[in-house]
Amino acid sequence: DWMNSHINNNVMVGGYDAVKRRGRAWSTKAIRPGQELIMDYGRFHDPVLFGQYGYVPSDGTGVTIASVAAYHDIGGDLPDLQQMMSYLQFDHGYPECIEKELHPAAFRLKELKARYLQEIAIDSSRWALPLPPRLSTDVTPLSTTILPDDYTVPTFDVQVYEYLEVHALSISLPCRIVTLTEKDLDNAEEFLLKDLETLEKTASPLDTPTLQLEELQVSPTWMIRTIHCMRMMASAQKGIYDTTIESKTREIMALASDGKSNTLEFNAAHVTLGEMQSQEALETWALDVLQSVSGLSPDLYVRSEPC
Numbered sequence: 190d191w192m193n194s195h196i197n198n199n200v201m202v203g204g205y206d207a208v209k210r211r212g213r214a215w216s217t218k219a220i221r222p223g224q225e226l227i228m229d230y231g232r233f234h235d236p237v238l239f240g241q242y243g244y245v246p247s248d249g250t251g252v253t254i255a256s257v258a259a260y261h262d263i264g265g266d267l268p269d270l271q272q273m274m275s276y277l278q279f280d281h282g283y284p285e286c287i288e289k290e291l292h293p294a295a296f297r298l299k300e301l302k303a304r305y306l307q308e309i310a311i312d313s314s315r316w317a318l319p320l321p322p323r324l325s326t327d328v329t330p331l332s333t334t335i336l337p338d339d340y341t342v343p344t345f346d347v348q349v350y351e352y353l354e355v356h357a358l359s360i361s362l363p364c365r366i367v368t369l370t371e372k373d374l375d376n377a378e379e380f381l382l383k384d385l386e387t388l389e390k391t392a393s394p395l396d397t398p399t400l401q402l403e404e405l406q407v408s409p410t411w412m413i414r415t416i417h418c419m420r421m422m423a424s425a426q427k428g429i430y431d432t433t434i435e436s437k438t439r440e441i442m443a444l445a446s447d448g449k450s451n452t453l454e455f456n457a458a459h460v461t462l463g464e465m466q467s468q469e470a471l472e473t474w475a476l477d478v479l480q481s482v483s484g485l486s487p488d489l490y491v492r493s494e495p496c
Contacts, residue, residue, distance in 0.1 A: 193333040194230035194238070196250050197326065202228050218329065225332045234319060239460045243453055248330065249323030249343025253463035255353075255471040257363055257418075258316040259425035265311065267394055273306040276363065278495035279421075281414050282370040284488075286496030294371055294378075301381045302366050305402075308388035309362065312397045318360045320345070320467050321352055334451035342438045342462065345470050353474040357419070362403045364418035365411070368491075369402075373411045410489060413482055417491045420475035427468035430461055434469060437462045 191214075192200060199220050205212035220226070230242060235251040238244065245251050260275035261268045277299055280287045289296045309315045323343040331337075371377050384400045391397050407415070430437075437458060444455045 192226050192228045193244055194242070195227045195246055195330060195333055196229060196322075197329040198227045198229040199224070199329045200226045200228045221331075223331075225330070225334070227329060227333060235460055235463050239456055243456060244333075245456050245459050245463070246333065247336065247340075247343075247450065247455070247459055248326075249463075250326065251463070252319050252322060253467040254317045255320055255357075255360075255423065255467040256317040256426055257360055257422035257471075259422040261310055263311055263313045263316050268307060268310050270303050270307055273303045273310065276306055276367050277302055279367075279492045280496045281368045281418060281491050282373070282411075282489075284490050298369070298371060298377055298381070301378060301385070302369065304385060305366050305381055305388070306363060308385060308391075308394065309397050311394050313395075314359075315362050315397065316360055318356060318471070320349060320470065323349075323463075323466070336445050336450050340445060342441050345466055349470045350474055350477070353471065357471065357474055361415050361419060362400070364415045364422065365402060365407065367418050368411060368414035370411075373408060374405070409482070413479065414489055414491055416475050416478050417489070420472050420479065421493075423468045423472035423475065427465050427472065430465055432461075432465075434462065434465050437465060 191202070199216055199218050200214050201217050202212060202214045214226075214228070230238065232252070233241070235245045235253050238251060256263070261272050280295075280299075283292075283295060285292070287295045287299055323345050369377060374380055380401060384402055387400060388397060441455065441458050441462060444450065444452070444458065449455050
């Protein structure tokens with residue numbers, strides 16, 4: 190790559206001739222002697238930036254993602270129904286685990302919910318929420334690869350919870366589906382079938398339309414179950430890394446101390462840390478909401494272990 194990227198770049202690049210392999214670049218602000226020339230690759234999320242360029246900003250000015258897609262890859266092919274059934278393994282909202290012979294109506298609804306989840310499975314806007322940068326600044330760094338002596342690993346401050354208070358429910362539809370029961374919605378099967386008909390007519394599964402289910406005013410009990418599900422999904426996502434935020438932070442600082450801040454290992458560790466911090470932020474937000482309404486509804490029937 191020609192230059193590294195930062196949101197506060199000091200260079201613009203344009204006019205590239207692919208045949209002659211020649212382009213031009215110009216400064217956008219005063220550049221001090223010895224300061225790195227830095228361009229801006231665009232508004233990519235950190236995982237995408239790393240995947241394409243092997244680099245992410247180590248100061249936390251990049252964008253990380255909180256996700257409720259705990260059991261499938263939203264960037265892959267449309268998953269099969271059995272994979273989407275993983276989201277329904279807890280039978281939230283039911284006093285007993287669902288069995289086909291004993292609970293035929295609940296079982297039919299469960300099958301429809303799996304189809305619904307499958308239809309929205311690779312529309313990332315349903316599952317993933319970009320979070321604001323861990324660091325907001327208009328200062329261009331001296332270097333993107335040489336860390337300052339007082340370098341610290343970026344973390345979220347309390348403002349991320351203010352952001353989640355406004356935006357977290359924009360990715361609540363999957364959990365709204367997961368926690369739906371016949372008691373929450375009159376003619377629930379018919380309602381889901383209408384949305385499924387809409388989804389099956391959609392031109393692209395990557396960009397699904399607004400659906401009836403997401404425009405409903407849901408009951409407090411259903412909403413509490415939804416947020417409980419979001420907490421569980423965020424926790425499950427964070428748990429796939431088999432490490433802790435504290436351990437990953439120590440790993441990054443050790444790499445920096447060893448002069449390895451310009452390596453794939455260092456940048457990969459930052460991507461993982463950012464993802465874990467984002468999942469923890471979503472999980473913490475959900476826990477705070479659940480604690481604020483504890484005791485409001487005694488008949489939630491939510492489970493921490495699968496049926």
